Amino acid sequence: MLNTATKSEAPGTEQELTQELTDGFHLVIDALKLNGINTIYGVPGIPITDLGRMMQAEGIRVLSFRHEQNAGYAASIAGYLTKKPGVCLTVSAPGFLNGLTALAHATTNCFPMILISGSSEREIVDLQQGDYEEMDQLAIAKPLCKAAFRVLHAADIGIGLARAIRAAVSGRPGGVYLDLPAKLFGQVIDAAAGAKSLVKVIDAAPAQIPAPSAVKRALDVLKGAKRPLIILGKGAAYAQVDDEIRAFVEKTGAPFLQMSMAKGLLPDTHAQSAGAARSTVLKDADVVMLIGARLNWLLSHGKGKTWGDAPKKFIQIDIEPKEMDSNVEIVAPVVGDIGSCVSALLEGMGGSWPAAPADWVNTVNKKRDDNVAKMAPKLMSNASPMDYHGALGALRTIIKERPDAILVNEGANTLDLARGVIDMYKPRKRLDVGTWGVMGIGMGYSIAAAVETGKPVLAIEGDSAFGFSGMEIETICRYQLPVCIVIFNNDGIYRGTDVNSGGSDPATTVFVKGSRYDKMMEAFGGVGINATSPDELKRAVNAAMDSGKPTLINAVIDPAAGSESGRIGNLNPQSVLKKK
Numbered sequence: 001m002l003n004t005a006t007k008s009e010a011p012g013t014e015q016e017l018t019q020e021l022t023d024g025f026h027l028v029i030d031a032l033k034l035n036g037i038n039t040i041y042g043v044p045g046i047p048i049t050d051l052g053r054m055m056q057a058e059g060i061r062v063l064s065f066r067h068e069q070n071a072g073y074a075a076s077i078a079g080y081l082t083k084k085p086g087v088c089l090t091v092s093a094p095g096f097l098n099g100l101t102a103l104a105h106a107t108t109n110c111f112p113m114i115l116i117s118g119s120s121e122r123e124i125v126d127l128q129q130g131d132y133e134e135m136d137q138l139a140i141a142k143p144l145c146k147a148a149f150r151v152l153h154a155a156d157i158g159i160g161l162a163r164a165i166r167a168a169v170s171g172r173p174g175g176v177y178l179d180l181p182a183k184l185f186g187q188v189i190d191a192a193a194g195a196k197s198l199v200k201v202i203d204a205a206p207a208q209i210p211a212p213s214a215v216k217r218a219l220d221v222l223k224g225a226k227r228p229l230i231i232l233g234k235g236a237a238y239a240q241v242d243d244e245i246r247a248f249v250e251k252t253g254a255p256f257l258q259m260s261m262a263k264g265l266l267p268d269t270h271a272q273s274a275g276a277a278r279s280t281v282l283k284d285a286d287v288v289m290l291i292g293a294r295l296n297w298l299l300s301h302g303k304g305k306t307w308g309d310a311p312k313k314f315i316q317i318d319i320e321p322k323e324m325d326s327n328v329e330i331v332a333p334v335v336g337d338i339g340s341c342v343s344a345l346l347e348g349m350g351g352s353w354p355a356a357p358a359d360w361v362n363t364v365n366k367k368r369d370d371n372v373a374k375m376a377p378k379l380m381s382n383a384s385p386m387d388y389h390g391a392l393g394a395l396r397t398i399i400k401e402r403p404d405a406i407l408v409n410e411g412a413n414t415l416d417l418a419r420g421v422i423d424m425y426k427p428r429k430r431l432d433v434g435t436w437g438v439m440g441i442g443m444g445y446s447i448a449a450a451v452e453t454g455k456p457v458l459a460i461e462g463d464s465a466f467g468f469s470g471m472e473i474e475t476i477c478r479y480q481l482p483v484c485i486v487i488f489n490n491d492g493i494y495r496g497t498d499v500n501s502g503g504s505d506p507a508t509t510v511f512v513k514g515s516r517y518d519k520m521m522e523a524f525g526g527v528g529i530n531a532t533s534p535d536e537l538k539r540a541v542n543a544a545m546d547s548g549k550p551t552l553i554n555a556v557i558d559p560a561a562g563s564e565s566g567r568i569g570n571l572n573p574q575s576v577l578k579k580k
């Protein structure tokens, strides 16, 4: 129902007195609801405090955070999980800027998100006369997102939101900025005209069908492969065409790799999974098919040592034509949405597709099984203080027993080792630092994952990583969300053993030794536990997952156990100069 009010006070004609009215506040709410947007992540303040209140009154769930960046990350991952734009609502200048990192992150990771920020008086901002929270937010947002819009008239709110939704979800998804000046909210218009101005977005992300010739070309290249490899990226997980992707991969019989957030699209324990033979398959494959995965730094740009000397042919499936040839030549580009592309490939394969060459498949499987066997004893260590493998061995079993749980993961060693150790069994259950390797997604992602899916969340957090969003444990306790946070507390960034060779300050990478993060949780009425062995850790996590109570477990990790930058230490620049 449209929100209306009857004008009662202002003098005027009789007709005016009985006229049904609406305003900017209500039109924003009606437009969101009309488009099925029922959850908002944000931080209140001028000029959007009343908007949040009215949203709540109208049945929209408004999750109020402690910092906009965390609300923004929550919105971004809500977009990834639901294929609808996640919405973050902030105040002007500083609130907007706090949300902007998450908007840029959403764009980089191809997650649909809309950052809606209130803004100050246009006339004063544009003359730079020093308004309250003055900032030309639209101009600042533009280079960091897919599209940016400002609405100046209440009658344009419907169109403004429609444009934002379409821009966020169609084609390659991404972040969109929507600027709503303070004056807009109070603007009053005729209710009937307001209702007419709303737009329900039809087919917001239209299918993009690949050209039949592109599909045939790709299948011809794949058929000719002696050592085929399929790489699934988070774009493939986003598409929510899990059955088709599985059918396609199984029909090829080819080994597959799943990028970090694609893990579980097919179970990591699948017979064709080459996850534990990554370096072998990247080096030795002769045909590589990328599905919703980009050849960026995470795949060493498709060239160099990682990819070996064997000549390679790349097939790439992506919705964004410009992605093709971004780093190396793509001999068979297939442009379209992942669902349409994979269906067309499956159909084109017909009933008699040749099995992937057995010698290649056997070589990969042997390598994988050897590596898995090598890792197994490390995962059984019950040493105290814990090392990473001992602690992760316990958590690995928990995810195996609770495959519906959502795993949120950030840190350096805590991230890289958890990714390798913890098998995922279902799609879109692993949420992590993404394309930028950004710290700070932890609590925002956990909150949105719990809210959007209703499933329990296990957040495995480096002690540094946790610090970027740690205050949101109050938010988790306030909304009583089923989130269990495990902090891998090794007293610092990478390791807690670093020393400052130039003075008495602590080294830059170390924190207060023996910190008790579990006590923070208790301050907000959550459950706090200090765990010093894998057995204790396992017991505590199982109890948290059973009870659904907000829980934080301080897992004490040997401060010497980690390595610099986890698995990507090679990216650190080196000084060639010796100190004089």
Ligand SMILES: Cc1ncc(C[n+]2csc(CCOP(=O)(O)OP(=O)(O)O)c2C)c(N)n1
Pocket (backbone or CB within 6 Å): 410, 411, 412, 413, 414, 415, 437, 438, 439, 440, 461, 462, 463, 464, 465, 466, 488, 490, 492, 493, 494, 495, 562, 566
């Ligand atoms: C926003 C942001 N700031 C800084 C970094 C650099 N950085 C990478 S990993 C990391 C923290 C690693 O320490 P921790 O989370 O404790 O994991 P550990 O390796 O100790 O297990 C930092 C600060 C980053 N990736 N993102």
Ligand SMILES: [Mg+2]
Pocket (backbone or CB within 6 Å): 462, 463, 464, 488, 489, 490, 491, 492, 493, 494, 495
């Ligand atoms: Mg650490």
